[in-house]
Amino acid sequence: MRTATPGRIEIAFRGSIASFPLDTQFSVPAKGVAAIFGPPGCGKTAVARCIAGLERLPASFCAIDGEVWQDETTFRPPHLRSIGYVSQEAGLFPHLSVRRNLLYGAPKPKPMPIAFDEVVELLDLAPLLDRSPSHLSGGERQRVAMGRALLSQPRLLVMDEPLAALHNRAKREILPFVERLPAKLALPMIYIGHDMAEIERFADYLVMMDRGMVTAAGPLHVLQTDPALPLAPSREAAISLDAVVSGYDGRYGLLILRLKGARLLVPAPPLAPGVHQRLRIAACDVSVAREAPRAGSILNVFPARIRACLPLGAAEITLVLALGTGGSGAEILARITRFSFDSLGLKDGMDVFAQLKHISLLSASEPPLQTIPASTPTAEPGQASAAA
Numbered sequence: 001m002r003t004a005t006p007g008r009i010e011i012a013f014r015g016s017i018a019s020f021p022l023d024t025q026f027s028v029p030a031k032g033v034a035a036i037f038g039p040p041g042c043g044k045t046a047v048a049r050c051i052a053g054l055e056r057l058p059a060s061f062c063a064i065d066g067e068v069w070q071d072e073t074t075f076r077p078p079h080l081r082s083i084g085y086v087s088q089e090a091g092l093f094p095h096l097s098v099r100r101n102l103l104y105g106a107p108k109p110k111p112m113p114i115a116f117d118e119v120v121e122l123l124d125l126a127p128l129l130d131r132s133p134s135h136l137s138g139g140e141r142q143r144v145a146m147g148r149a150l151l152s153q154p155r156l157l158v159m160d161e162p163l164a165a166l167h168n169r170a171k172r173e174i175l176p177f178v179e180r181l182p183a184k185l186a187l188p189m190i191y192i193g194h195d196m197a198e199i200e201r202f203a204d205y206l207v208m209m210d211r212g213m214v215t216a217a218g219p220l221h222v223l224q225t226d227p228a229l230p231l232a233p234s235r236e237a238a239i240s241l242d243a244v245v246s247g248y249d250g251r252y253g254l255l256i257l258r259l260k261g262a263r264l265l266v267p268a269p270p271l272a273p274g275v276h277q278r279l280r281i282a283a284c285d286v287s288v289a290r291e292a293p294r295a296g297s298i299l300n301v302f303p304a305r306i307r308a309c310l311p312l313g314a315a316e317i318t319l320v321l322a323l324g325t326g327g328s329g330a331e332i333l334a335r336i337t338r339f340s341f342d343s344l345g346l347k348d349g350m351d352v353f354a355q356l357k358h359i360s361l362l363s364a365s366e367p368p369l370q371t372i373p374a375s376t377p378t379a380e381p382g383q384a385s386a387a388a
Helices: 044-052 098-104 116-122 138-151 168-184 220-224 338-344
Strands: 008-017 020-029 033-037 061-064 067-070 083-086 156-160 189-193 205-210 213-219 238-249 254-259 262-267 276-282 286-289 300-312 316-323 331-337 351-356 360-364
Touching: 008 044, 020 044, 020 205, 033 044, 044 083, 044 156, 044 189, 083 138, 098 116, 098 138, 116 138, 116 168, 138 156, 138 168, 168 189, 168 360, 205 220, 213 220, 220 238, 238 262, 238 331, 254 276, 262 300, 276 331, 286 316, 286 331, 300 331, 316 338, 316 351, 331 338, 331 351
Parallel strands: 020 213, 033 189, 033 205, 083 156, 156 189
Antiparallel strands: 008 020, 008 061, 061 067, 205 213, 238 254, 238 276, 254 262, 276 360, 286 351, 300 316, 300 351, 316 331
């Protein structure tokens, strides 16, 4: 009999649901955000329903942080699974106010580890508490649904494409609230989605699915740069990395961030030293040079080593680059033309210089500072930086 491992979310579902074959197995840490990603109809929601106990497949296994919810002899029904479930539709009770919707699933009269006031503040629900669901926007309804799920005091939060039914403006409004949850609550989350632009903002781990099967699983940034997977060679290829704030240049308004193998300068409001900042670096925003530029307007230029070369159509190539002297640092992607690749004589294992033209700042673990500190960035050995 299979045993559960503390600190892990362990899933193995095998069988058919409404004639759809599912053969899914993965294990991810029981902390942070694990995203299940794949095209529509690949079985992502089926996995979420099995985790919640809404579907039962014999000879399957589900364990959360050492606690078995399903195995050969056990099947814990949905109401006995400590899970918060948020789907595409908010499912609010129309005859109850927002406040009463939030408290509907909260345990009584036990003290709650996730407090009502904490959830209200986290999701900015105070102005909505006395409203009827009929007077809420789509994004507001989803925020209430998230709050209700959290107040049920779950051990696991499952979000099954919670933004799919929202228009783009509502998605932009609610994404910061989704990003805030992992940083503020010590609660593992499984996020189901088919839009990598959403997932790369907050996911720590990625499970890729296709036709009911897991095709890859691991840390998000590792899968984004894996030459054997479809993410790196794709037209929208990018890498998500978590940097640490090390200072701020108040004179030029530059945030100073540290990654393994690089020290980045990014125009941004100040953040406190030690804050974790999620970065997105698109492949199309990185170029390469054989020699270090002597002068230029690109702030972030670093030694790097080519780890892989991936053709993208007939005219372009995506490079997997490892930052730092000898390629010992974080990996990023660069998209260049095949003409440039041949003209520069590039190949696997070659040492080059990566030029990061643009870096997007996504979610941060803390809000910007109200007062602006002053510090001066200094160059370090093994790093070239060019500024206009």
